[in-house]
Amino acid sequence: MAAGPGCFLPILEWGRTYDRATLTSDLVAAVIVTIMLIPQSLAYAMLAGLPPEVGLYASILPLIAYALFGTSRTLAVGPVAVVSLMTASAVGEVAAQGTVDYAAAAVALALLSGAMLVLMGFFRLGFLASFLSHPVISGFITASGLLIAASQLKHILGVQASGDTLSAIAVSLAGNIAETSLPTLAIGLTVLAFLQFARTRLRPLLVGAGLAGRPADLVTKAAPILAVAATILLAYSLDLGARGVALVGAIPQGMPAPSFPQVSVDTLAALAMPAFLISVIGFVESVSVAQTLAAKRRQRIVPDQELIGLGAANIAAGLSSGYPVTGGFARSVVNFDAGAETPAAGVFTAIGIALAALFLTPLLASLPQATLAATIIIAVLSLVDFRAVRDVLAYSKADFAAMAATILVTLLRGVEAGVAAGVGLSLALHLYRTSRPHMAVVGQVPGTEHFRNVERHHVATEPHLLSIRVDESLYFANSRYLEDRIAALVAGRPDIRHVILMCSAVNAIDASALDSLKEINRRLRDAGIAFHLSEVKGPVMDRLKRTDFLTELTGRVFLSQHEAVCALRGC
């Protein structure tokens, strides 16, 4: 994909035609997204084990950086659930929650991830995301959703608990369940019920009551901020903080000065692998959302440039004391539906969040943590997709195995192990599948020039000719199988004098397969059998001509299988 002019700074493209109508659309969308983003940012920061204001910091500069470098017109970046969980898991390995080192490590993680994304974009390494198959990603997100929901139960119950795996969280919760704070539980369950109602029932009710579709949507999307406002009022007026309800507490007003984190080389080394996983998973999710939205308006995403946009956003997050960010699904859809037309909407959203960080933070001191936990639980349960698991099981056992492994290992051993297990298994299963390509002994359909599988059709064969068709490109994973199969086919047939390999489905032959063909040729020669090829594609033949294989070959290369059989049998 060639990058057009101005592609490394996409703002140059849309900026030239920016007018008042576009401005209005972008402003409206920005207001709506800002209202949605404030509680989300606070909640996801808490999920990442960071003070809530860090979520706001991560929702300002990163949006501006993405607006400058990203290619999606409507993607909304910022803190998201899965990346927040991965941050908590990675940073928890190198520092204790609540310490200065923990916050510094989160910043370092954002910078590392940003640098990796920019480098991947620069070297066009976006294909690395191909290592993650859809079932692995889908399984990972489902498992992450469950893990996140489980991790938030402690805030609903008002008890202490910790753990990176489902079992650890369960044990920890069970040990402290006696400490449950009833007022906290009451707030948590009420907010959960309200948000679940808003998500599933409110919109039909409002539409039924005569409200138009779009305002009804907006009211629905504003439910979390309503819950935040209501529980702040409640906690403040009833002094719930003194009755055992954990509140967010005083948070610093204003914005942090840009700074570089103080972390050791060892910490950086320990964060490298998590940063890579966060980069790749964030990129995959983000591009998928961006593609979906762009397609609706026949716009175009440049994946390698997206790497640079997301990388810039993460570097910006790091420089502003934030933590890793990526493109969020829900907020991007809201941004799109609310009419955003250009990345300027993201810049206006950033301004909105900055104003909130400057002026609203004193109000947040009385916000119950249970409210934020309820917001997270409702948001992430929509990520849990058991239907996808069922569909994959029905379609392909291999894909299901990779998905199931990802889910189980993520739940029981944590996020990194889960991704590693899924990627490893899907690669192994892919190699397994292509390592045993379909091969058929073929014969001639009488009266025609067609050749078909002898086991499925009535075809004519010659006793001293063996024609074999292989239905896959030849490469290292199947080259040995080819050797084994041809050896096995020849071993049982003492009359064979010629073997013809029909290459009509072979799109490529790598160096391993070339060695195997040479080896097959030598072994057949030692057994007194000539080895021929037929129907070799042009580009494959061009490559073979650069080697000595064609001079070593005991037989010939025929343009068609029919020609081969004619020449060797005599037509």
Place this chain on the structure above:
Amino acid sequence: MAAGPGCFLPILEWGRTYDRATLTSDLVAAVIVTIMLIPQSLAYAMLAGLPPEVGLYASILPLIAYALFGTSRTLAVGPVAVVSLMTASAVGEVAAQGTVDYAAAAVALALLSGAMLVLMGFFRLGFLASFLSHPVISGFITASGLLIAASQLKHILGVQASGDTLSAIAVSLAGNIAETSLPTLAIGLTVLAFLQFARTRLRPLLVGAGLAGRPADLVTKAAPILAVAATILLAYSLDLGARGVALVGAIPQGMPAPSFPQVSVDTLAALAMPAFLISVIGFVESVSVAQTLAAKRRQRIVPDQELIGLGAANIAAGLSSGYPVTGGFARSVVNFDAGAETPAAGVFTAIGIALAALFLTPLLASLPQATLAATIIIAVLSLVDFRAVRDVLAYSKADFAAMAATILVTLLRGVEAGVAAGVGLSLALHLYRTSRPHMAVVGQVPGTEHFRNVERHHVATEPHLLSIRVDESLYFANSRYLEDRIAALVAGRPDIRHVILMCSAVNAIDASALDSLKEINRRLRDAGIAFHLSEVKGPVMDRLKRTDFLTELTGRVFLSQHEAVCALRGC
């Protein structure tokens, strides 16, 4: 590949027809291989950092175990150079050379590797060897040959040195070069010169002098044992041990009682990965030799049964205080050429080595270590194959990159890192290649039903139809590329109303690709474009029918591209 009756104990097949003529052939081959194996076994044990007698122990029971369970009639198993190097590297990580723990860890490594091979055979996991492409194996063996030769220089010079990498060995040698023992160097260089002469010049000379081909071969193969005998005599008669020449020294006579090694769980865990690599690399090498020899007589190797044969051999090596073994190239060829007809030759060889262990060990005390080192150097330099490197470079840059990485990382970071780098890079490059399959916009060749690439042929297209052919199976590594490419192709063409994906080269569609097709369908639908498929193969279609994709599909599935264009344009 179906396993025939008696396949799990192949001796039942060849044992039934065993007669006196076969016995004679096997006995002759056994004598010749025994003579070749004695110095090799001693030398490779030294290379593995073990006392020389361990090499003999590893050449007795393993041969009998392989004879019982292996499927090759002529493969000769025992200690080999590359596996000895890998053993030294793995065991050196957990214990110091010369200690009881070192020997115990080597035994544990053999048992672990044996257990893994048997399990891989039982679960038919031989395909795991497909992860190793030919360029990676070839590069690894070349680098190992260089490393081994470098590691033996200390014995030729008579100095102390250590190190698992070329740079470490060089630094270590350079620091001690002043200590060089001149008598040792004289013996080392003389034996090197003699063996090199025997390898390259002796046979033509003997044949020129009137000796027949086969006896000339035998004299040539006996050169190492001649060198051993001559230098023992020399060292004994001149008392070279007192003059600074390192000798093998007293070695225990007889054979060790079967025993289990005393190693900790931590040690076992540290040895697991090396044991796996040794298993896979040993298996690949061994099967490749076995296939080559079997093909000459139109016999058959069953790779999964070979795993069990090699596994049994390694367990036997472990039980008899040995170390990991595999099928050796040189000795198997000698066994074959000397006329071995059945695995009984291996049993007779084992008896020969056992007799040597019982009666010859006192003679070996005066054997200079430099003689063994020279034997190793001459043997491994034949493994170094720069021609293969050149050929791969000419054929494929991707394969060359994997090979070069394997060689460099093996030399500079050691054997495990080398294999890991090669496997990782070849997988990544394979994914990269298949992640961007060839795709072409096609049009109709006027007056025919054929469709060809619009960029290469004069073809007719319709303004509202876009026909795209993809030349690869669709799976997770290329499914996102497919999405991106179709999005990009559609983005520039506002007139398009129908997209037809021509699937004539698609042998499989995995769950990721199915998701991508659904996504493409949804995105095209949102843009007001219908999505059609054409020429979908039978098995692929059968799978698609098990999903809801065909009901979601906005367009139709056509049997042929021509039919599709006719229907959408009106013929």
